[in-house]
């Protein structure tokens with residue numbers, strides 16, 4: 422990639438790792454309420470992804486070769502508009518500028534009832550508001566930028582700072598936190614692996630949907646225990662519960678198979694057990 426890379430959500434967990442790993446390339450990034458922290462040499466713009474004019478002006482100024490859209494909001498004020506309308510705004514701007522677009526999606530677009538890992542041909546079946554928003558964002562992005570690559574991923578962890586998932590697990594191991602579902606299965610991915618895979622994909626011309634998640638299927642409870650043990654904490658304090666007991670409507674087994682990505686990419690997508698547990 423010779424031209425600039427634009428990362429939306431550069432102040433976020435994945436966005437920050439992308440910027441660290443892409444150092445040396447022409448880089449532009451957006452932030453919103455967070456700090457424009459990160460490596461030097463990044464052209465930062467504070468904007469709201471829902472602001473069509475601001476996004477379009479940025480893209481016209483930077484003329485990115487590739488846009489990686491990570492910005493979103495899971496809950497709180499404006500979450501759906503930021504996640505869905507913001508994704509469509511970025512997709513329209515990227516398409517108008519002839520830029521390649523990689524859009525970040527999620528395993529929670531599924532209801533978790535398949536009983537086997539989801540592959541790229543599985544249609545979204547969301548059961549939560551956030552899952553619905555990410556599914557609608559996929560549709561809006563595909564309509565606005567038919568050549569976009571939609572990357573579906575899972576719980577992100579393992580960066581220089583602990584992710585939210587890691588913080589919750591270590592709090593629980595200290596007896597201060599929540600219980601974790603043992604019937605919600607995901608494929609957590611190391612943020613460095615995910616960022617490296619995305620930067621490889623930025624150089625390629627894949628379009629459509631691609632799963633990029635960790636190699637191991639683990640429950641939220643097992644994942645929390647692995648995080649705690651790897652930090653030298655007593656995982657025995659981590660309480661387990663189940664979606665069934667909670668009465669909540671949540672996806673159960675949202676495991677993704679990343680077999681296709683592993684056939685395409687040099688980057689290995691380490692599993693959570695390999696990274697945090699036996700053999701780590």
Ligand SMILES: NC(=O)c1ccc[n+]([C@@H]2O[C@H](COP(=O)([O-])OP(=O)(O)OC[C@H]3O[C@@H](n4cnc5c(N)ncnc54)[C@H](OP(=O)(O)O)[C@@H]3O)[C@@H](O)[C@H]2O)c1
Nearest residue numbers: 430432433434435453454455469470492493525575576577
């Ligand atoms: N984290 C996970 O476990 C996980 C799992 C599956 C999929 N994903 C997907 O991966 C992507 C990245 O996740 P992440 O964990 O890196 O997210 P994150 O750390 O929460 O970062 C979110 C980013 O979005 C920006 N943002 C929020 N509202 C905005 C707005 N109105 N306008 C512009 N920017 C706004 C934030 O900017 P400020 O902080 O500056 O406000 C931040 O840079 C998301 O698309 C998410 O759906 C994440």
